[in-house]
Amino acid sequence: MVTASDSLIRLNLPREWQHIAAGRLDLRALTDPDAAAQTFLSSREQTDWRTLAHPVRRTEWLGARVCLKSLVIGRVDPICNPRELTIEKDNRGRPWLCTDPLRQFVVGHCSLAHAATAAGAAWTSHPRVRIGIDVEQITPRLQRAAGAFRSPRDSSLVRRPELEQLAVWWTLKEAASKAWGQGLGAGLAEIDCAETVPGRHRVIHVDGRMLVGWHCAFENFILALCASDPVE
């Protein structure tokens, strides 16, 4: 079985995001999913995991949670066993890490993502910051869907191949919609991405809401993270 410390890649985030931990995991490293499920999933999560019919979907679901819990373990006292963590959703469907089975101690807001062979996760220890993460493979699918998510005000500082740039905007907007808890209801084409420094973005909804965005590229993937200012 692959251990988290072997396969988890922690992301180097901007200095002002010290309250955020984010990482990615190559799902091909989960060579023994049953053993990983036993180690990382709470009993309730194991039940949920077994209901997933598609084997690839099971690996993605598991991998995202292995990634998230590996980030948190050892950083939050008194939790030291990943089976003691569970993910709950708030009334907008945004995930929070809590202890299980009592679900009384809220560890923090979190976000999960997966695409093809990559899983990503992020967690914040700040009680009033909302985050969202997304990962996407760079493929021609992005061109087919572009009409539904591109905004005429999207801008970049770096000259990238078209598909890679579309992946940057797609993942930023998906991450933003997760941070806002709105999914497609956020209206992806109504979110503008303005690259302020290479790899860093201002992500603004037409209604005025704003997030700070960041992205990185690895292999044939783009991973993006968005975070709010502390909310009331």
Add this chain to the structure above:
Amino acid sequence: MSTRKLTDAEKTQVYEDIRAFLSDELDVPLEDIKPDSKILDDLKGDSMIYLELVEEFKKKFNVNVEIRVIGLYFQRHPVYTVGEVAKAVCDIVEYGDDLVNRLEGGAG
């Protein structure tokens, strides 16, 4: 105001076209795609597949509905299965931008 009214035959064709699209995009045998197949959990779809489907059928039926409106519809009428997606596509074609209002009995 209704965008158009689909016949039963057209609605059946929408369902079959969605099955064919998902089979091709997700590399799943057609016979494995049933009305109660869950797109994310059973067929390994993702959020982009929903947008691709919507774009495909917007072009097919020459419908111009904002993605934000479709997103609000999905929030109020969660769509998990192939059958639910087919119904959603038919509603989008029939009601257009008035989708959310018409389905909630609001002024249209």
